[in-house]
Amino acid sequence: MALVQLKATMSKLTQDDILKLARLARLQLTDDEVDEYASELSEILQYVEQLSAVDVTGLKPTNQVTGLTNVTRADEIKSYGYDPKELRKNLPAVENDQIKVKRMIG
Amino acid sequence: MASQWLGVNELAANVQTGKTKAVELVEQALATIAEKAEYNAIIVTTEDRARERANAIDASVAKGETVGRLAGVPFIAKDNFLVFGAETTAASNILKGFTAPYQSSVIEKLEAEGAICVAKANLDAFAHGASTENSDVFTTKNPHDTTRVPGGSSGGSAAAVVLDMAPFALGTDTGGSIRQPASFSGCVGYKPTYGLVSRSGVVAMASSTDVIGPLTRTVEDAAYIMNIIADRDELDSTTIERDPAGYALGANNTSLKGQKIGIIKEYMGEGLSPAVKAIIENSVAKLKSAGAEIVEVSLPSLPMALAVYYIICPAEVSSNLGRYDGQRYGHTNPDAKDLDESYMGARGTGFGKEAKRRIMIGTYVLSSGYYDAYYKQAQTVRTKLIQEFEEAFKDVDFLLGPVAPTTAFKIGENANDPLQMYLSDVMTVAANLVGTPAISLPAGKSGELPVGLQLMAPQRADRALLTLAKQTEELLV
Numbered sequence: 105m106a107l108v109q110l111k112a113t114m115s116k117l118t119q120d121d122i123l124k125l126a127r128l129a130r131l132q133l134t135d136d137e138v139d140e141y142a143s144e145l146s147e148i149l150q151y152v153e154q155l156s157a158v159d160v161t162g163l164k165p166t167n168q169v170t171g172l173t174n175v176t177r178a179d180e181i182k183s184y185g186y187d188p189k190e191l192r193k194n195l196p197a198v199e200n201d202q203i204k205v206k207r208m209i210g
Numbered sequence: 211m212a213s214q215w216l217g218v219n220e221l222a223a224n225v226q227t228g229k230t231k232a233v234e235l236v237e238q239a240l241a242t243i244a245e246k247a248e249y250n251a252i253i254v255t256t257e258d259r260a261r262e263r264a265n266a267i268d269a270s271v272a273k274g275e276t277v278g279r280l281a282g283v284p285f286i287a288k289d290n291f292l293v294f295g296a297e298t299t300a301a302s303n304i305l306k307g308f309t310a311p312y313q314s315s316v317i318e319k320l321e322a323e324g325a326i327c328v329a330k331a332n333l334d335a336f337a338h339g340a341s342t343e344n345s346d347v348f349t350t351k352n353p354h355d356t357t358r359v360p361g362g363s364s365g366g367s368a369a370a371v372v373l374d375m376a377p378f379a380l381g382t383d384t385g386g387s388i389r390q391p392a393s394f395s396g397c398v399g400y401k402p403t404y405g406l407v408s409r410s411g412v413v414a415m416a417s418s419t420d421v422i423g424p425l426t427r428t429v430e431d432a433a434y435i436m437n438i439i440a441d442r443d444e445l446d447s448t449t450i451e452r453d454p455a456g457y458a459l460g461a462n463n464t465s466l467k468g469q470k471i472g473i474i475k476e477y478m479g480e481g482l483s484p485a486v487k488a489i490i491e492n493s494v495a496k497l498k499s500a501g502a503e504i505v506e507v508s509l510p511s512l513p514m515a516l517a518v519y520y521i522i523c524p525a526e527v528s529s530n531l532g533r534y535d536g537q538r539y540g541h542t543n544p545d546a547k548d549l550d551e552s553y554m555g556a557r558g559t560g561f562g563k564e565a566k567r568r569i570m571i572g573t574y575v576l577s578s579g580y581y582d583a584y585y586k587q588a589q590t591v592r593t594k595l596i597q598e599f600e601e602a603f604k605d606v607d608f609l610l611g612p613v614a615p616t617t618a619f620k621i622g623e624n625a626n627d628p629l630q631m632y633l634s635d636v637m638t639v640a641a642n643l644v645g646t647p648a649i650s651l652p653a654g655k656s657g658e659l660p661v662g663l664q665l666m667a668p669q670r671a672d673r674a675l676l677t678l679a680k681q682t683e684e685l686l687v
Contacts (some may be wrong), residue, residue: 122570126570128573128577129557129569130553130571131557131558131561131569132555144567144629145567145570146634147628147629148520148629149295151632152520152521153517154517155521155584155587156587158514158585160590162585164590164593165586165589165592165593166596167589168448169404169669170448172405175447186311190311191311193309194309194311195538195539196537196539197542206546207547
C-alpha cells in the first residue's frame with residue numbers, strides 16, 4: 105500500500121455546515137473564509153476517512169501513552185509567589201482589580 | 211561551514227574557569243542574530259535580561275562561586291515557551307502583547323544551570339504547520355536557500371542553530387515539528403519519549419503528543435541538554451521518571467556491532483524522493499559496514515498514521531485553543547455589544563487561517579454523531595499502530611527511515627493547499643502517536659539542501675537512541 109492515499113469518498117461540507125461549526129467554536133468568519141473552508145475541510149475529511157476501512161475488532165482506543173494512572177498530589181495550598189498585579193497586566197479590561205467582560209444576559 | 215561555537219559542555223567549562231566570559235558569549239550570539247536578521251529566524255531578542263544574567267554569572271565566577279553545567283551558554287527558545295524578558299505569542303496575533311507572568315519549567319531548569327535565553331524563534335502560529343508560513347509574524351527562510359522554507363513548525367529554532375546564532379535552541383514536536391525542520395535546515399533535532407520533559411509553561415497544541423526537545427549542532431550537545439531538562443515535574447502530571455543513568459554521553463561508546471536496526475519498509479517506497487532515498491540508502495550502507503545488523507521491517511498500519519494524526523491533533527487543538535477567548539489576555543474585541551459577540555470577534559479576527567481550520571476540524575470530529583466514526587476510530591487505529599511498533603521492537607533495537615519525503619520546498623509552494631502541507635508530516639507523526647523517541651540527523655545533501663536521517667527507539671530508550679545517534683553521526687560526517 106502506498107504511504108499516502110488520496111481518494112474521494114463521502115464527506116462534503118456545505119457553507120451551512122461551516123457556519124454551524126464556526127458558531128460552535130465561537131469563530132466569526134468572513135464570507136470568503138466560509139467558501140474556502142467548505143472546500144478545504146471537505147478535502148481533509150475525505151483524506152482522514154480512509155480510517156473507516158481499518159479493522160479494529162477487539163482493540164480499545166488509546167487516550168494516552170505513558171501508562172501513568174491517577175497522578176495525584178497532596179491537597180495543599182502552595183504559593184508560587186506571583187504578584188496579582190503582574191498577573192492583571194495582561195487583562196484587556198479591568199475594573200476594581202477584576203476581569204471585566206461584556207454583558208452576558210440580554 | 212565551521213561553527214563559531216564549541217560544544218555546550220566546553221563552553222560552560224570555559225565560563226566556569228573564567229577563560230571565557232558569559233557576557234562575551236551573549237554578545238556573540240546577539241551580534242550573529244542582528245547580522246542575520248534577514249532570515250526571519252528570530253521574532254524578538256531578550257537582550258536586556260540576557261546581559262543582566264550574563265553579568266551576574268561572570269560576577270559569581272569572579273567571586274569563586276560555583277556556576278551551573280550550562281554557565282553562560284546562550285540559547286534560543288521557540289516562541290511558544292513562556293520566558294521572561296519578552297512577549298510570548300507563539301507567533302500568533304491573538305497572543306500579541308502577552309507577557310508571561312511565569313516561565314516554562316524547562317526554561318527554569320536551563321536557567322538554574324546558568325544557560326541564558328537570548329531570543330525567541332519564529333514558528334507556525336501555535337506550532338500548526340511544516341514551514342513557518344503559518345506564522346502570523348513572518349516566514350523564516352531556509353539557511354541554505356532563501357527561496358525555500360526551513361521546515362516547521364520549529365523552523366525558526368532550526369534555522370537559528372544552522373545560522374550559528376546560538377549553540378542550541380528549544381523546539382516542540384507534536385507531529386514532527388522538531389525533526390522535519392532539523393532535516394530541512396540541516397541540524398540535529400531530538401524528540402524525546404512522550405512525558406520525559408515537562409511541558410508546564412509551554413503553549414499547548416495537542417496534549418497527547420506534544421513533546422519538548424533540543425535542536426543542536428551535534429548529538430552530544432542534544433544529549434547534554436536532555437540530561438538537564440528531562441525530569442518529573444509536579445506542574446505537569448504527564449511527566450515520567452528519568453533514566454537513573456542520565457542522558458549525557460561519555461567517551462566510551464559501545465560498538466555498532468550487534469545493534470539490530472530495522473529499515474521501515476513503508477517509508478522507503480512510493481512517494482519518497484529519489485534524492486532523499488539515495489542518501490538514506492547510503493547511510494544504511496555505512497551503518498552496515500560499521501557492523502550494525504540491518505533488516506527490513508514492515509509496520510502495515512503506517513499508511514494510516516497521518517490520517518489518525520489529522521483527527522487526533524485538531525481535536526486536541528480545538529480544545530486547547532478554547533482558552534483564547536479575548537477576555538483574560540491577548541487580542542480582544544472591545545466594540546462587541548455582548549459576551550458572545552466578544553468571543554466570536556476576538557477569536558475570528560485573532561486566530562490565523564490554519565488555527566481556525568484546525569479548530570473547526572477538531573470541533574467536527576468531536577461533535578455528537580461524528581465522534582465514534584472519526585475520533586474514537588482514530589484513537590483505536592492508534593492502538594493498532596502502537597501494537598505494531600511494540601511487535602517490531604521485539605525483533606529490532608532501533609528503527610530507521612527518512613524524516614520527510616522531500617528536501618525543503620519552495621516558499622509558497624504548499625501555502626494554499628493545506629492537505630499537501632500536512633503530507634510533509636507523513637514520516638514523523640507515528641513517533642508522536644506511539645510516544646517513542648526519535649531523532650533527525652544530518653545525513654547528506656541533495657544539491658545545497660540537507661537531508662535528515664530518522665532513528666527511533668522504544669519508549670524510554672532515549673539513552674540508547676542518543677548513543678546510537680552519536681555513533682551514526684560519526685559515520686555520516
